[in-house]
Amino acid sequence: MKNKANKSFYIIILWVVISNSIISCTTWQDETIESSYIIPTLPDPEYKFSRNNESSVDLLECSLLKEPVDIIYQSFMKEARISNGAQQERMNEYFKQGVYGKAPFDEIATSMAHSVDRERVLATFQQLFNDSRALSGYGYKRPADVRNTKAQTGKGGYLGYNIGDVNLAFVNNKGLAVAEVYNEMIRGSIYLDKILNVHLNPQLYNYQRLLKDQESSILVNGHNYTELEHHWDLAYGYYQYWLPIVQKNERNILKGSRIKLYNAFATGRLAMTEYRFDEVRKCLDIIRQELSKVAAVHAIELLSGEITKVNLNEDISNALVFLSRAYGAIFSLQFAVNIEGKPLYTFDEVQTLLDALTQNSGLWDKQRLEGDTTITGSIAYTVAQIKQRIL
Numbered sequence: 001m002k003n004k005a006n007k008s009f010y011i012i013i014l015w016v017v018i019s020n021s022i023i024s025c026t027t028w029q030d031e032t033i034e035s036s037y038i039i040p041t042l043p044d045p046e047y048k049f050s051r052n053n054e055s056s057v058d059l060l061e062c063s064l065l066k067e068p069v070d071i072i073y074q075s076f077m078k079e080a081r082i083s084n085g086a087q088q089e090r091m092n093e094y095f096k097q098g099v100y101g102k103a104p105f106d107e108i109a110t111s112m113a114h115s116v117d118r119e120r121v122l123a124t125f126q127q128l129f130n131d132s133r134a135l136s137g138y139g140y141k142r143p144a145d146v147r148n149t150k151a152q153t154g155k156g157g158y159l160g161y162n163i164g165d166v167n168l169a170f171v172n173n174k175g176l177a178v179a180e181v182y183n184e185m186i187r188g189s190i191y192l193d194k195i196l197n198v199h200l201n202p203q204l205y206n207y208q209r210l211l212k213d214q215e216s217s218i219l220v221n222g223h224n225y226t227e228l229e230h231h232w233d234l235a236y237g238y239y240q241y242w243l244p245i246v247q248k249n250e251r252n253i254l255k256g257s258r259i260k261l262y263n264a265f266a267t268g269r270l271a272m273t274e275y276r277f278d279e280v281r282k283c284l285d286i287i288r289q290e291l292s293k294v295a296a297v298h299a300i301e302l303l304s305g306e307i308t309k310v311n312l313n314e315d316i317s318n319a320l321v322f323l324s325r326a327y328g329a330i331f332s333l334q335f336a337v338n339i340e341g342k343p344l345y346t347f348d349e350v351q352t353l354l355d356a357l358t359q360n361s362g363l364w365d366k367q368r369l370e371g372d373t374t375i376t377g378s379i380a381y382t383v384a385q386i387k388q389r390i391l
Contacts, residue, residue, distance in 0.1 A: 064099055064102040067099045075091075076090075077128075077178060082129075082132055083143035111193050131156070134172075135178070151170070174358045184302075185328045192335040195239055199238070200288060204231055214227075245294060261290055265283070323369075330357075331354060334347055
């Protein structure tokens, strides 16, 4: 009996220790955020459709495009490793040639809705690459001397205590962590644009030739899907790169979005095989509106969420990575759509918001960032502008 009592006592103590450890610190560099443990979300049901007992879904293109995108971020930009001509050439190859024929350069802002601004969007990416190259010490006899420079107001460099920190980030003179901006701009200018404006372009689902091909089961040569089915499936495939954003926020401001989006994708695909095209269009509208809302909420959360607020209060340098992600997410809002199906923002409107955020000393200007809604370029002002458009 005594041993049994001792065993119970130790179990209780262990449970208390585990319970107390549920509140944990999530850190980037030297910032501290207290966060409660959240039970993992159950995955969506499998997106699965077939014809003649063989799958009619092919999402390979999506992964082939993501591979070079991720290599550019991880191997070159994140740690500022473009310090010589060979590294510059390799990064350019990934950007302009890609992997297996799918290159980011060819896929950025390719929709008809954004073709007029494509060159300006590409120029924005090129500026990020130029900044990353400069932070790497490219062109200097001793690149490491430049790369080892610590960032400060008005001067680019690394964030953290020393260059050997595990979670390293490099910011330009405006405080923008260019790798993080790149990642978020890719999420919008490729993935969101392809979902909403290329593969779920409403014109496709009113095009009589495609509708007749669907009804007649005219398959794409060498494949087991129709042209319309493949457009829909690719939209779902690229949505997988937005799904983590939906999941992260689904317990609060995006409650119900994940289920709504999955149901719209699955219901619309089924309706297509049954030639219920009015239902397909209804599901298409749901996806375009809901995912545009997700994009806006994502930008707002990065800009003014608790993680950003806590780090901003502690030290402005701790908040720069999160604010930089917000910068990229705001840039991506031009690829979202409003209730009329038109771009939520124009390129120029987005640029006006971003220029205000980075005016003068840029993201280092804590006093301006913490100003109220009357201060142009403050976090509150920028959030209010976004909310007026979509929420």
